[in-house]
Amino acid sequence: MKSREYELTISPKGEVELLVKGYKGKRCLEAVRWFEKIVGELKAQRETSEFYEPEEEVRYRIDQKH
């Protein structure tokens, strides 16, 4: 099970800042679109420090013991 987290800040002027965490890959964009449908227009978007991570399904770990 993978944890997904959203941080939303709704300003007193009604503007919404959304931080989506825990996604790897294109599913992150699906999450953003879900919030767009609820809230409204996307005005700005920036990538976080995790931007250049690969998608989950293409990362594999190999443990080699000697």
Place this chain on the structure above:
Amino acid sequence: MSVRIFVRLGLIPQKMVFMSACCILAPIVIAAWPAFSAAVVAAASSLGYTVAREITRSDKSATASTQVQLELPQSELVMDRLARDQRLTVTRDGVTVTFSRDARGRAAICVDGQGHTQQQLRALGEELSGRVIQQYVYQKLMAEIQQRGFLVVENQTDEKQSIRLKVRHWEQ
């Protein structure tokens, strides 16, 4: 000795993909009157206004005080024909703010008060309309979040009067 190797198959720089995001969303208010009026009442209460009355346009009496007309630009109030004249008035310190639906279906705001300049009334109206949008978005988000069974781990209003929500869920 244990050697841990991370192999990233198919990882080509040009195909690196979006992972986490920070976005700014501008709300669009498309609401039926009950949802909109609930947001107005919550916003008005948070700023110390009290609900004066909920009446139809034909009941409105003329006033001779200063008035400012505003509207929520990205709004659409969805009402059936019988409910189109509905309005909601809130009041605080001699200022009354009336919310209604204009001819184009947008949310209209009339700020009315004696002894205030138009600039002051406009500022009061804009402050309240911002809070209405804030409450509308908050209520809509909470309804959707609960419907999806997401867990709200933080729900608070900070010193700048921003509502901060932290929501979590788990996926396979």
